[in-house]
Ligand SMILES: [Zn+2]
């Protein structure tokens with residue numbers, strides 16, 4: 220694999236978090252939504268289960284989306300630095316559960332949004348360092364604004380992982396081809 224495993228996971232998680240607000244539907248409109256997200260993407264450390272915690276995660280979500288919409292690398296770097304500062308990030312090595320020594324940047328008792336933010340930032344900073352921010356895109360489907368992380372070698376991924384956009388586009392292209400043939 221081209222990117223470190225940690226980076227891939229961090230970026231997939233941030234995209235999934237951003238895409239919890241999709242086409243006007245907010246999967247994090249209540250606490251149960253956040254709990255469901257945490258089942259899909261478990262974060263080690265403390266989860267309070269409070270509404271304040273939910274509000275912080277939703278705020279973070281907006282900030283993470285702004286990395287996708289950043290026009291320039293400098294702008295993305297500034298946002299990432301802000302997220303790291305907000306999270307009071309301090310790198311240290313950790314070994315827990317089944318994992319060997321790896322990098323953590325927040326303590327397990329830091330607020331959930333800070334831990335998620337710091338992890339996301341670690342993924343983004345790899346892309347910024349490698350001048351690879353064009354791997355962060357918006358879904359190519361006309362009616363979808365979901366975010367996409369493309370870590371494929373040939374940068375060929377165009378559709379989000381949340382909806383069924385890739386399939387829908389294929390079906391539409393197939394129908395268009397068929398219609399074109401019928402007319403000819
Ligand atoms: Zn860990």
Ligand SMILES: [Zn+2]
Nearest residue numbers: 358363379384
């Ligand atoms: Zn999509």
